Amino acid sequence: MCPGPSEVNPEVFLAMAKPLVSHVDPTFFALLDQLQGQLKTIFQTENICMLLSGTGTSGMEASLINFLEPDDRVLVGVIGHFGDRIRMIAERIGCNVKVVSAPEGKALDPDDVEIAIKGFSPKLFACVHAETSTGVLQPLEDIMNICKKYEVLTLVDTVASLGGVNVPVDSLGIDIVYSGSQKCLGCPPGVAPISFSPRAERILESLTPRNYYLDLRLIRKYWLERVYHHTPPVSLFYACNKGFDLIIEEGLINRFERHRKIGLALQKGLEAMGFKLVADKNVQNPVVTAVYLPAEIEDIKLRKILLEEFGIEIALGIAQLKGKIARFGTMAESARPQNVLYLLSALENILKRYKIFKESGTDVASSML
């Protein structure tokens, strides 16, 4: 129940274990076309879509280095650790970076974003959709509309949301968007889906990123014109092809509803047991739930008990939330009723040992599943 890597459907593992073909084999080129089509469906976009040969962080890096130059003005919305990582990479590029942030557990206030854009006139506004470090789901509509109004290029990190929460790229008007394979997409880690608009493509043409491996002009040349750039992770592409099929077969709307329902049941169960959620109710992400731990329970101890006695893997706090919280993922195959009830039962058992058990969370959750 980690917020990534999530559980993987056995069919995806089977697809991954198929014999390799060359990265210039006609069947592999056909696979690239299929993957592009699948990504267009999942990102809900007509823009170009590709898979990068790296993890979500490589998607973040590619989304910045290919569109920004030193001294470019960048406004970064920071609501947790991964927003801060965007800031840091933009600073490494040498950009002039300004941050707009929100208090712990809250989303960005659109008014703050508008004020910052007016005063700073950035080339690009970047933010994280589902902030894995806090469980906050950033509402995008208002801030994307503000960016549109001021003609600011937009970049959204959907590493933890794509495939589990609605990300309608074209209707929101997102210019650059990336994700990671191992969360709500339900595939093994190692691949970063990316998509960018014609407006972003025009910027792409005008600059040479310092990084060669993640040069999107060259990677696009491979995807569209079959010009060799590097050998992609063929097996992981097979896995994604099957994993994306499963998403499309389930249907995006059904899938979002499944994640919503499962996440809500978990959250209501945890609250019934006395846990306080890190994220505000109105911006709580269904796929990542972060809770403050009671003073009696040390986070590392909790993780150890859950793993060793119950076989449940969870995540803890990072950066300023280190030592204070626990994080649970209900993503892709991990978003199943049995997982929620098993986790809640295990937590009840542990609360009893610490003599801080109040009320059953499984009762609340099971009535909602």
Add this chain to the structure above:
Amino acid sequence: MCPGPSEVNPEVFLAMAKPLVSHVDPTFFALLDQLQGQLKTIFQTENICMLLSGTGTSGMEASLINFLEPDDRVLVGVIGHFGDRIRMIAERIGCNVKVVSAPEGKALDPDDVEIAIKGFSPKLFACVHAETSTGVLQPLEDIMNICKKYEVLTLVDTVASLGGVNVPVDSLGIDIVYSGSQKCLGCPPGVAPISFSPRAERILESLTPRNYYLDLRLIRKYWLERVYHHTPPVSLFYACNKGFDLIIEEGLINRFERHRKIGLALQKGLEAMGFKLVADKNVQNPVVTAVYLPAEIEDIKLRKILLEEFGIEIALGIAQLKGKIARFGTMAESARPQNVLYLLSALENILKRYKIFKESGTDVASSML
């Protein structure tokens, strides 16, 4: 019979399909330790070893951006396409780059390297061990000794050689070395082994690379101190763990001898049939064999016939050798007698169709296997 991806042992595929664990799970940390130990054996080094979450090209990029700054002097030995890629990445960093090269099919002349070092005083000398684009295997001993004499930092690309040809890192005194998983290491593509000396590590400490994803200081912190940086491709790490086991079980010396014998049989067979090898005899790589094609046979046609009628995948020329040559890989599981004889038989069949058959290559090869 592509020079990568090569065939993968079914045991490696099985290992890759194991259920995922988190990147901070104790069993995964134990796997990182195992992988480090295996890499030390395979690289024949006491230096730090890690796997990067990307392909061989990510290893090339990481090996340059983490040790070089703008204006640093870099001498690049270029004997083909991949050496030229090193030059280009160093130029993107903003380095002052000088090239020492060799004619088509030849290796670098140590005297040329020494003259260039004397005149240019580079901080780093970089070259490719097995140049996949030509089939040349660059002898390393003399040029590494020259670098030692002038205290120049050394970087060697072993993407196409590691696991198939001897790469004794410590005895050669290589400071920075990287490879790719999908060639002689016999694993699926997507992972780049890397190793660097204490001397290189001191340089690492002194600079901040512009790239965050391939920041070796942060990746080292994950491998050694378990500090989260990004989620590695867990499944590919499982695959490498099994693939490296198979290499160590076979024994490095046995493995090099197998590759030497198989490669030589293929080359003698091809020569008997009238093909001219691109690489000079004394620097012919056993694992990549490149041949000039007779005027009658168009390269794309040849690749198509071999793939569609015989199910054999081969590679063609890149850059200045485009349209002129064909390239065959005898790497890892692909380095087997049956593959050599099957390829030679298929080529004989095709030469007969073109009415340019001279002499049987299978006879020559089979007597050597």
